[in-house]
Amino acid sequence: MSGYQQQLEERKGSSLFRKRKIRSCDTQWQLDFSTNDYLGxxxxxxxxxxxxxxxxIWGVGSTGSPLLSGYSGIHQELEELLADWLGKPRALLFNSGFAANHGVLTTLLDKQQRLFADKLVHASIIDGMQHGEARFKRYPHNQPLPIVSKAIAGDWLVTEGVFSMDGDACDLNQLACLKQEHMIKIMLDDAHGIGAYGTEGKGSLTHASSVADVVTGTFGKALGVGGAFVCAGDDEVESLIQFCRDYIxxxxxxxxxxxxxxxxxxIVRSSEGDERRGRLNERIQYFRDELKQRDLKTIDSGSAIQTWLFDSDEDALNMATQLQTHGYLCSVIRPPTVPWGSSRIRFSLTSEMPLSELSTFWDTVDRVRSRL
Incomplete structure (x- = not known):
């Protein structure tokens, strides 16, 4: 039996076995807490x-790679719009956030450089570090000191703006100080911040556009579509065009x-975007208050990602299953996606969730908890 077959057999017999959920246009949920469509x-x-x-006008496909026949005027217009929006010299489109993060880390760093990464960065960043040439170290979540104090000019630091599993934010002020003191470059994955927060939906870059040298993000979350981008300087983007295998x-x-x-x-940059972000923030605050009122174990987060932590995988699965029978689609996140002992139900909130439905949801939670 090969290695992957042995791993598969072990996984089949455990509670960690993953199953895809088939989404149907006919499926009706009271609330879908698994979506990343933060602004609807x-x-x-x-x-x-x-x-x-x-x-x-164009048909349903691009028909080729971007260096052959696949790059059109509408792609160029979008890249120019992104660069203007986020205050960077250039932007480059990718098919996924995974490809964007992996491509940056395997293309722009070499074996002479070191890379410091938050312990909770996304799997795409971890794979990019492992497949790239740079030496890397990971620091405790949101605690880059004292590890990064050893950095020298030319080293990189990579973090998320809003962390995908915990929903909390990085400390951009601290990163700005580290950048100035050690002359490092900072890569920011703002997949869960772009569109959902800040002036014109600029996310983590609203008050810190100069902190991040390279910004990655996705269009499949707050922007509601799909694909991803890299925003950076001329040399960085041109190097990706010339050498990034994920792109070429x-x-x-x-x-x-x-x-x-x-x-x-x-739309995100317009007054309508402001209105949707306002509604989203109202729902975030309501949800946080309900978690606190019930003294549920959670992670402090001001984002659309809210968590309910459980003592065991079984407890988390049982609660999610019970809630699904009442029409609430909840995702259970378990190791190895999150650290052992931190299994959770991860709630993604959107601006379009009716407050009345959220209130009904918490009434349901209370009834289910009273029976367990």
């Missing part, structure tokens, strides 16, 4: 209209997708 833009009529119109050897995203993303960015 995946169903926005203007974005869908932009997608359909671009399909009529992938078919470009369809022009219609780029058109939909462009429409989404324009």
């Amino acid at each position: 833009l995946s169903q926005h009529s203007g974005i869908k209209r932009a997608f359909k119109q671009a399909v009529d 050897y992938s078919t470009a995203m369809p022009p219609a997708q780029a058109a939909a993303i462009k429409a989404s960015v324009e």
Whole structure:
């Protein structure tokens, strides 16, 4: 039996065996807490209209890699819009956030450099570090000192703006001080911040655009579409175009997708985007208050990602299963995705969740807890 077959057999017999959930247009949930559609833009009529119109012009696919036939005028327009929005010289499109993070870390760093990374960075960053040439060390979550105090000019630090599993934010002020003192470069993965927070939806860059030298993010969360980007300086972006295998050897995203993303960015930057972020913040505060009122074990987070921690995998699974029978789609996150002993139900909130439905949800939680 090969190594992967042995691992598979072991996984099948454990509580960690993963199962895909089949999503159907006919499935109706009271509330879907598993979505990353923080602003509810995946169903926005203007974005869908932009997608359909671009399909009529360009077709459904890009037909090639971006260095051959796959790069169109709408791709260029989107990149220019992103650079302007986030205050960086250039932007580059990728098919996924995983490819963007992996591509940056395997392309822009060499064996002469060191990389310091938060302990809770995304799997794509971990793979990028492991596959890249730079030596790397990981520091305790949100505690870069004293490890990064040993950094020298040319070293890199990589972190998330809003952490995907805990929902808390990095300390950008501390990173700014480290950057100034040690002359390091900072890479910020703001997949869960872009669009959802800040002025014009700039996320973590709202008050710290100069802190991050390289910014990565996705269009599949607050922007409601799919794909990803890198925003950085001229040399960094041009190097990715010339040498990044994740970029060069992938078919470009369809022009219609780029058109939909462009429409989404324009909405996110508008007064409508402000209104949606306001509604989202109202729901975040309500949810936090309900968690605190019941004295449930959680992680302090001001983002759309809220957590309910459990003492065991079984307890988390049991509660999620009970809630699903009442029409609430809740995701259980277990090791190895999160550290052992921190299994949780991870709630993703959106601006479009009715407050009345959230109130009903907590009434259901109370009834279920009273029976367990």
